[in-house]
Amino acid sequence: MTQAIGCRVEATPGNTPITHIPDDYMPAGSGRWLILPEGPDAGKKLFFYDHTFGGDGKRKVDATLVFVHGNPESSYTYSQVITEVERQAAAGKSCRVVAMDHIGFGLSDQASFEMVDMHHANNLKQLIAHLNLTEVTLVIHDWGGAIGTGAFIDTPERVKHLVLMNTTIFPMPLQGMNCTNFPMRWLPWNTLGYRVPWRLWKHIPPIVMFSSVGPWKMITRTLDYTLRAISGRLTEGEVLYRDMFKTRSNALSSKRNVKQTKVWGHGYRYFDKDQGWQDNRAFYQNMQKKVPECWGPSGQHIGVRGFWGEWDPCARAEVREQWQEALPQLSGHMQTFPEVGHFVEEHKFVEIAAGIVEVSGLG
Incomplete structure (x- = not known):
């Protein structure tokens, strides 16, 4: 496994405010903390787990799944999905599962400034390099969409499949249902x-x-x-x-x-107040340009699946159409759930796991 220069890993947490960790937070013995070597968070501890199930351990894994969470979540939001993936995977198939907690979330160190997606993506890039992640099925939800896509898009060849859940990297329509009038006009x-x-x-x-x-x-x-x-x-x-x-x-x-x-x-x-002016406009423009070029039919033509809880601005038809325009191969591979809101992974984990198993070849 190739490591990024300057990276090191420890087996003990830093200053997370969490004192009680649920038993199913991670597979037993798989949790580690990467000491970030670069950027504004250099020296902080980023929690991740890297776990492989199935197979005989002697050959290459059949799939590598990378789960990227959003706000106000942690990697724990995927625990039921991951359990279902392992249950649904065909006998003999092996799968590597990687999930992380962004700085300021979960078991990672506390934030020291007001971070947004581009900061978390920069930290995730360092984990990707440290673990040398390739042929990835990238699973993203909420701000994890921008974080995960932003972390991988400059090395797009690392991604083989993409699984979307109530997320976007495209300009949210300013008319209709959006975060200025949802879930209630008097309390958006x-x-x-x-x-x-x-x-x-x-x-x-x-x-x-x-x-x-x-x-x-x-x-x-x-x-x-x-x-x-x-x-x-x-x-x-x-x-x-x-x-x-x-x-x-x-x-x-x-x-x-x-x-x-x-x-x-x-x-x-x-x-x-600590970092000065922050601007993520170029960060979004880079993704919006490169996603169709690199992952669409004229590029790598990666496999894509989408799962949407419809009571949510991130799942409105216009947002789904933006994804489909960028990645036409998404057509016919989206499931929508009218009775579910933004946190679709907490409710439809069986269906999401089935989609992950199918697209990543674990079935």
Whole structure:
């Protein structure tokens, strides 16, 4: 395995605020922390796990799956999908599974500035080089779409297949349903990044990630969560996502991603008190140009699958059409779920796993 110069790995965590790790967070013994050698996060510990199941260990694996999460998630959001992939894979097939927690999320070190997708993509590039990931089935959700695509697009030959879930790298239509009027016109998602104080932000992720479809169900979910939080009856997953953002630095970094949703895919400029002016417009333009060129029919013509929870701006028809225009091979390979919202991987993990198994040749 080729390592990037200057990379090293440790087996102990850094300053993550999470103190209780669910038993199914990762395959036993697979967790590691990469000490990032470059960029604004140099010296920080990036959590990842690298696990292989099936096969005899003597030949090349049949597939390499790389799972990239978004905000306000961690790699744990894919735990049910990954379990299902292993269950559904054909006997004798071997699969390498790689998943990571971005800085400021999960078991990685806390953020030290307000990070967005281009910063996380730069960190992921270092992990890709360290693990020498090739022939990858890239699985992306939410901001993981821009992070994962942005990390791989300058070495596009590393990607063999792409699996999309409620994500975009293209300019979100400014008319119709978007993050300035969803899920409620009087309380849109984008404004929560401004309205909710950092001390209360830790309660937003466990509420929205496990909420049912519809404004009133979200309100009911909020009341139910509040009562159970007061009485100490939260689930392991709810505790995990709450504790992940109980520090000011992680909460502010997560809130910055939410502020960006107003112009998702258009590019974004903001001022960070530690890093100065930050601008990810060139980051998006690079992906928007190279994805069709490199991964479309005139390039590598990679296999693509899409899964969409329809109660979500990221799943609206116009967004799906943008993906299909860039990657025409996606036609006939999308599943939509009207009764599901943004966090489709938490609800339709059986169907998503089946798509991953099929496209990556594990069936």
